[in-house]
Amino acid sequence: MAPQNLTHRERIETCLSGNILDRPPVALWRHHPVDDQTPDGLATATIEFQRTYDFDFVKVTPASSYAVKDWGALDEWRGSTEARANTPIA
Numbered sequence: 001m002a003p004q005n006l007t008h009r010e011r012i013e014t015c016l017s018g019n020i021l022d023r024p025p026v027a028l029w030r031h032h033p034v035d036d037q038t039p040d041g042l043a044t045a046t047i048e049f050q051r052t053y054d055f056d057f058v059k060v061t062p063a064s065s066y067a068v069k070d071w072g073a074l075d076e077w078r079g080s081t082e083a084r085a086n087t088p089i090a
Contacts, residue, residue: 008056025056033077036063 002020003010011025032045042062050058065075 011056027055027057027059028053029059029061031061031063033063036061037077 002022003014004022006014006022008025011021011023014021015025030049032042032049035041035045042060046058046060063075063077065073069075
């Protein structure tokens with residue numbers, strides 16, 4: 001019989017060990033345009049998303065340009081705050 005009322009951590013550990021679960025672990029993630037332009041904004045948006053939906057694990061999803069900013073690249077978000085860009089940035 002599957003264990004009942006597992007914590008998020010217990011559910012992930014049980015899944016990884018191959019044992020029977022109460023249900024499969026669940027997570028969704030999304031980008032947070034505008035909020036993801038600063039570390040504090042991204043952290044706040046990610047925490048609020050987790051508090052709202054209470055998934056089994058959290059995936060941090062930074063802006064796609066985070067890896068090139070240290071090289072001096074500049075970017076500006078010009079789109080919907082729901083990640084649907086209206087105009088591509090050249």
